[in-house]
Amino acid sequence: MALVLENVSKSVAGELHIDNISLQLEPGTFNVLLGRTLSGKTSLMRLMAGLDRPSKGRVLMDGKDVTGLPVRKRDVAMVYQQFINYPSMTVYKNIASPLRLAKVDAAEIDRRVREVAEMLHIEDLLERLPVELSGGQQQRTAIARALVKDTQLLLLDEPLVNLDYKLREELRIEMRDIFKRRKSIVVYATTEPLEALALGGNTAVMDEGRLEQFGNTIDVYQHPQSIKIAQAFSDPAMNFVRGEVAEKTVKFGSAAEIPLQGHLFDLTEGDYQFGMRAGHLHLNRKSAADVAFQADVDLAEISGSETFVHVAHNGSSWIVQRQGVHQHAMGEQVEVYVDPSRLYVFNRHGERVVSPGNFQEVLN
């Protein structure tokens, strides 16, 4: 029942949209495609669905080659960023439409439509038209339409982007529960690292049409293979400082130095990039082992109950994520502290050398 992409490439008008991707997705799994806009998420989904034919490579479903098979002969459903429903049909008819086209008998249609409608809490809206619904309800209808057919492959292309914050949270939690109970392969595209973490399952990090890393979401977050992946899977962006390892110590320029210990112990001599997540930087010392850096405040950005302090250290910009609301004047001199056991280490080619051991933070 697995969906397999074998060295799949897609170019449109001489431009490479998908660059040699191989990927295997198992039934009953939830898979997140994480990447910026134009990183190839939608193109990849179109190839999976059969809306487009790959320029190179093969697509296999249950071991059968389905590369050239048109979308209507495949067993897929898709939900889009825009709320796509048939405008002149009621919610009921909208949800029933894939079953009607598949010639399912009326009693069965009725049973399944009511079942998914209930699951998505739109059972009271069945006689309404899409225009009479709120954005969230329209998207619920679209999701119900995708779920009703019980397809092997379910594609969700940034389905929550156009909803407001509250609705997004609500629907995200519901979706996680709904998909947990299904046998389908679910693929969910998003640009937001935090959304990927909240949804769990597996994550495939994409960048410029290439698949950078695929694996268990927590694993990928914890052990990004490269700086590029760490950047893509970090919100706010990861902060970096150059460091030199010699004689069992790390020297961060002339600013600070620490002895090699913990996960850093085995580092060989040479130049490294040390990555620090914004949430691991502090403006006050937490323990005696912390490394301290001098920095100047550029800007303090208050977002809800958190403050993002943008600081400059030695020419590089960092972001310190602080709990609570804090005021900082521009140009204020601060000391930035980080626990050495939280450091991600990348070599000069941007490849991961070591990452912090235990993962304690998932989501607050």
Added chain:
Amino acid sequence: MKKWEDNKAWFMVIPVFLVVAVSAILPLMTVVNYSIQDIFGPDNRVFVGLEWYQEVLSDTRLHDALKRQLLFSSLVLLIEIPLGVLIAMLMPKRGWGASLSLVLVALPLLIPWNVIGTIWIIFTRPDIGLFGAAINALGVPFDHTAAPFDAWVTVLLMEVWHWTPLVVLLAYAGLQAIPEAYFQAARIDGASTWATFRYIQLPKMRGVLTIAVLLRFMDSFLIYAEPFVLTGGGPGNSTTFLSIYLVKLAVGQFDLGPAAAFSMIYFLIVLLFCWLFYQALLKVGTGDKS
């Protein structure tokens, strides 16, 4: 105090109100004025009440013109709306083909109305006109100056040729505004071309098509230039539509009173039909049966 502040907005409306008053309401009042008086000279007029209205409403030539007009406008809508939608659907969606087809389609709209008449007179002439001569050569007798039916068909052809492009442009704009994801969704559902048209394209074009129907109805109901240039309402009365008859009455016979009463009735008919169309189009396809 609150009340006064809220009402300030009315001052902002005064300029528009003045423009509308001078351009629409005052002339309309003049017509109302004429329609209830018998005018013998500038200082010699008699109030006659609804006499002109009674006279006009029992005028059989007006009845004929109205029937002719209704048939004409119905045919115009029945031909132009589906034809316009069809052409819009066949036009390329992007690339140079889209620009080219837009220019070609818009050409008839750029030609002055009286020139359209002249073009078609020549085009349909049985002796030298490309269309007229060709159709005669095929063995179908055609002469718009002599046969009432031929004249009628020619006016209809002119109207369709001139104004279908407007419907095409509106429908095309409506089609272009549909997000690509709708078509993808339909493909994934396995919907046929017809189902895609019926359940996505047509409902999504509803707004622009409502405007197209209203515009084409109003315009065709007020048609004047085409039949006037072609035959002046003939042969016989075959192309004497409402406005042609109105002008004959007002300018030809100088019956200002009846003509004014006629204008009022004409105006109310157009208003009534537009309202009916609008109401119907608001409801169609929404499942609202009331």
